[in-house]
Amino acid sequence: MGLLTANYGYNIERQASELYNRNIFKKFQYQLQLTERLKYKETEKGKCYEVWAKTNQIYKPHRIRTYIVLADVTEGREQFSCICGKFNKDGILCSHILKIIVEEDINVIPEKYFIDRWRKKGVKMKLPLPELVPKTHEMLRFNILSRKSTILNSKGSKSEEVMQYLSEEYEKIDKNLELMLSETRTEANSTQSASRAQENAVESSSSTLRELPHLNDPTRVKQKGRPALPTRLKPRIEEIKQKIAREEKMKAKKSNQISPKGKAKKKMRKGSEENIER
Numbered sequence: 547m548g549l550l551t552a553n554y555g556y557n558i559e560r561q562a563s564e565l566y567n568r569n570i571f572k573k574f575q576y577q578l579q580l581t582e583r584l585k586y587k588e589t590e591k592g593k594c595y596e597v598w599a600k601t602n603q604i605y606k607p608h609r610i611r612t613y614i615v616l617a618d619v620t621e622g623r624e625q626f627s628c629i630c631g632k633f634n635k636d637g638i639l640c641s642h643i644l645k646i647i648v649e650e651d652i653n654v655i656p657e658k659y660f661i662d663r664w665r666k667k668g669v670k671m672k673l674p675l676p677e678l679v680p681k682t683h684e685m686l687r688f689n690i691l692s693r694k695s696t697i698l699n700s701k702g703s704k705s706e707e708v709m710q711y712l713s714e715e716y717e718k719i720d721k722n723l724e725l726m727l728s729e730t731r732t733e734a735n736s737t738q739s740a741s742r743a744q745e746n747a748v749e750s751s752s753s754t755l756r757e758l759p760h761l762n763d764p765t766r767v768k769q770k771g772r773p774a775l776p777t778r779l780k781p782r783i784e785e786i787k788q789k790i791a792r793e794e795k796m797k798a799k800k801s802n803q804i805s806p807k808g809k810a811k812k813k814m815r816k817g818s819e820e821n822i823e824r
């Protein structure tokens with residue numbers, strides 16, 4: 547553990563020192579220190595808390611704000627969120643949540659609150675957390691991206707040169723995004739033959755449908771020999787949805803014993819039939 551000492555003696559502090567890199571641990575520890583200046587009230591048992599700053603402090607905020615912490619303090623199912631939004635912004639828990647954690651005698655912070663980015667080398671998470679897998683929720687996507695772009699902006703504002711660079715890159719990204727989005731829109735309205743062609747590409751590359759949701763890494767997608775940048779970066783989930791829809795359709799056709807005259811003919815290979823049966 548080296549220089550990272552648990553100043554406050556909490557188990558969660560030791561846990562943090564084992565997982566976090568040095569800088570982030572210091573930040574975590576500062577939030578932990580701040581909890582000493584906070585008061586709290588449980589407004590709904592084990593679920594909702596109000597947290598605010600003590601007023602007997604030499605250095606006190608000029609405006610006392612009350613923070614609402616929503617929680618589940620059931621052992622093994624612990625979950626927290628705070629209206630201050632620090633965790634979404636910085637990726638570490640705020641003093642308000644930590645206040646509840648220490649006051650409620652919680653010994654372990656769930657792994658998901660130690661984001662991969664801030665972890666030491668040897669203790670990275672192996673798989674994306676289940677909470678992060680359903681990426682279809684727009685608000686969640688927004689939060690994830692906000693966190694990333696905030697970090698970039700912060701670096702980017704360090705010097706004029708860096709700012710210029712980042713700004714130009716943003717413009718490029720913006721153009722690509724426009725391209726991708728317009729493609730997604732056209733594709734949604736496109737003829738069946740176009741989507742058939744795409745299906746072909748997907749099918750020839752994926753052995754099972756079940757595997758797809760985990761293929762988030764663009765480089766792996768690239769290896770499949772799929773064309774052009776926008777398609778390559780297209781959201782997996784959209785593809786999967788379309789694929790599922792198509793397979794459902796094919797399954798329905800098949801069970802109706804419609805002769806394989808149409809476009810489905812060439813694509814109805816043995817392998818894909820097995821997949822449909824699951």
Ligand SMILES: [Zn+2]
Binds near residue numbers: 631
């Ligand atoms: Zn907070």
